Amino acid sequence: MVTWRIFLVWVLAWWAQLLLAPLLQWLEGFPDLLLLAWLSVALVLRGRAFWVWTLIWGFSLGWISGLPDWVPLMGYLMLGLAWWWVRRRLWERPYLLLFAGTLIGTMTLRLWEYSILSLLGTPLPWRAGISQVIMPSLLWNLLLALPVYTVVTTVTGRPGGEEI
Amino acid sequence: MERLRPIPPWLSWAALVLMGLGIVLLALTGYLRPLLRLSTQPIIEIQTWAARYVYTVRDYVSAPRDMEALRRRNQELEAEVARLRAQVAQLQQQVAQLEVVAALLDFAREYPEHEYMVALVIGRDPSPFLHYVIINVGSDDGVRPGMPVVAAQGLVGQVEAVIPTAARVRLITDPGSRVNVRTTPSNVDAVLAGSITGDLSLTLVPLEAKIQPGDLVVTSGLGGQYPPNILVGQVISTRKLGFALFQEATVQPVVDFAHLDAVLVVTNFRAVDISPLIPTPVAP
Numbered sequence: 001m002v003t004w005r006i007f008l009v010w011v012l013a014w015w016a017q018l019l020l021a022p023l024l025q026w027l028e029g030f031p032d033l034l035l036l037a038w039l040s041v042a043l044v045l046r047g048r049a050f051w052v053w054t055l056i057w058g059f060s061l062g063w064i065s066g067l068p069d070w071v072p073l074m075g076y077l078m079l080g081l082a083w084w085w086v087r088r089r090l091w092e093r094p095y096l097l098l099f100a101g102t103l104i105g106t107m108t109l110r111l112w113e114y115s116i117l118s119l120l121g122t123p124l125p126w127r128a129g130i131s132q133v134i135m136p137s138l139l140w141n142l143l144l145a146l147p148v149y150t151v152v153t154t155v156t157g158r159p160g161g162e163e164i
Numbered sequence: 165m166e167r168l169r170p171i172p173p174w175l176s177w178a179a180l181v182l183m184g185l186g187i188v189l190l191a192l193t194g195y196l197r198p199l200l201r202l203s204t205q206p207i208i209e210i211q212t213w214a215a216r217y218v219y220t221v222r223d224y225v226s227a228p229r230d231m232e233a234l235r236r237r238n239q240e241l242e243a244e245v246a247r248l249r250a251q252v253a254q255l256q257q258q259v260a261q262l263e264v265v266a267a268l269l270d271f272a273r274e275y276p277e278h279e280y281m282v283a284l285v286i287g288r289d290p291s292p293f294l295h296y297v298i299i300n301v302g303s304d305d306g307v308r309p310g311m312p313v314v315a316a317q318g319l320v321g322q323v324e325a326v327i328p329t330a331a332r333v334r335l336i337t338d339p340g341s342r343v344n345v346r347t348t349p350s351n352v353d354a355v356l357a358g359s360i361t362g363d364l365s366l367t368l369v370p371l372e373a374k375i376q377p378g379d380l381v382v383t384s385g386l387g388g389q390y391p392p393n394i395l396v397g398q399v400i401s402t403r404k405l406g407f408a409l410f411q412e413a414t415v416q417p418v419v420d421f422a423h424l425d426a427v428l429v430v431t432n433f434r435a436v437d438i439s440p441l442i443p444t445p446v447a448p
Contacts, residue, residue, distance in 0.1 A: 018287030018298065025422075028361055029292050066289050066296040066324065066332060113293055122340045124293060128360050133292045 005156045006041055006053060012155070013037035014060070028128075029136025031144050034061060035109060038076070039101045039145070040152035042083055043094060054080040067113060068120070075112045079105050095146075102145040103138070110134045264426045267316030271428065278391065279432040281305060283313075285424050286330070295338035295362060296324070299427060304328045310389070310435030314428050318395035318418040319343070319383060323429065331429075336396065337362040337421055345396055346384040350375050353384055356396060356415060364397060366413040373411065375402050381415050388436025 017033045024030050038057045042050060058076030062069040082104050090097040110133065118124050190196045265282065272280050281301055289296035301307050303326045313320040313333045321335040336343055341358040345366070352373040354366040369375060379399040385392030397415040404411040 017290050021290075022288040032290070034290060061290060064289075064298070064332075065291050066294045066334065066338075067291055110292075113291055117293055117339075122293075123357075124339055124360050129293070132361055137292055 002156060003049075006045075009037055009041060009152050009155050010053075010056065010060075014064075018064075024140060026136045026140065028132040029134065029138075029140060031140035032106060032109070032137060033144070033148060035079075035105050036102065036141060036145055036148035037152055038079075039083075039098060039105060040149040041156070042080075042101070043098065043149070044153075044156065051080060068116070071113060071116050072109075075109045078112065079108050082108055098145055098149055099142065102141050106138045106141045107134070110137060261426075264316070268426060268428050271314060271316045275394070278430045280314075280428040281307065281431050283307075283331075283427050283429055285427060289332075293339070293360065295335040295341075295358060295421070297321075297333050297335060297424060297427075299331050299333055299429070300329070301429060302326045302329045302331050306431055307331050307429055308434070312390050312394070312430045312433055312435075314394060314430060315419045315424060315426075317420075318397070319390065320419055320421075320424065320427050322389065322435070333427070335421060337364060337417065343390060343396065344384045344386040345381050347375050347379040347381055347399060350379050353386065354413075356381065362421065364415040364417055366399070366415055367410065369411045369413060371404060371409070371411050375399055375411070375413050377401055388438055390435075391430065391433050 013034050013036075021030045021033050034057065038054070041053060045053060054076050055073070058073040061067075061072035061076070065072060083101055086100055086104060087097060090100060114124060114126075114129050114134070187196070268280075268282060272278075283299035283301040285297045286300045287298040289298075299313075307323055307326050309323050309326055311323045313323060319336055321333045321338070321341065323331050324334045325332045334341055335358070336356065337358040339358055339360050341356075343356040344353070345356045346353050347366070350373065352369060352375055354369045354373075354375075357365055357367050359365065366375070366381070377399050381396045381399060383390040383392055383394045383396060395418055397417040399413045400416045402411060402413040
């Protein structure tokens, strides 16, 4: 049952990311609702289910995005490792964990994408990359982390942070 | 004591008639108006006060029946208003769609040498570093990678990847996008480059080329990636750096990429892959 609910969150997150997130564009950045949904799901998942859903998130992003397929997949695997490390230290404070995850997740994914695209020859000035894309995206993600977490826990029906 | 003589009746009648005539005369000439106003004002005030209370009492007594009827009527009207509002919204949406389709049709009429397929933009790339859109036609509809995509105003981009029911289009504003273009009327060949901020610029423009702000930018067709003469934008400024080998120009795109709802895929154009023709350095 929980699997189906997380699947519903995944579908809703994709729908919102493709259609709603671009409407919230500030400078060249917009919220990463997929990442926020993943973080909210990651708060209640452990073990194999956590890694399976992390792979699903990364693979689907690689398939739909214009980025090379393996870039989002590797990005989410790195994110999963970072999350595992942070969760061991902040497990008693779920909301702090959520915001720390948002900060670390946004920076990890955006810097990873930026580095790979630059290495592949896409001209991306670092100053514009940070000030016009990464920082506005980070601000949006921090603003929307709690609302998305609330929506996700409503859909999944899990108490979320209290269980951790 | 002398007794008063009684007044003859005719005299009393004559006096009454005279008084009556006098009053009528005064009334006709308006001299009685202040007196009438003064005398009727209190009566009117009292009547107004009484009428107000009488009506209040009447409304109170008859209210329950009327209120019920009014409530029912109000509900009917509210339902009617809601229905009409929904109808107006639906019609407005249809008008907006028709306007988009009509504009696309105008473009298709302007370039009759191509075959087009209308597609709706159903999403944007999740990565903020990339400028891609996803459209609702794919390989099942005959869309292939490399097909140019245009809007009513001009060039949008190129199909990069397809699945049976959708396709991903790289916009010309994407940082990795390069389009061979020509300016008009200055007739200078250049390369149009996108950027991370979505701004367009002309690169590889020779220093001696005379590009002016206001010049139009159209596709040149060189390289075989796009058909020639599709409008791209307008030069808004040029800059020459003393040490640079080329000059640069900033281009304002004609397409509003922030509000891109529908596009046309040029289905009878195949991009030419000229990479095998590009000489590669051979090791000695």
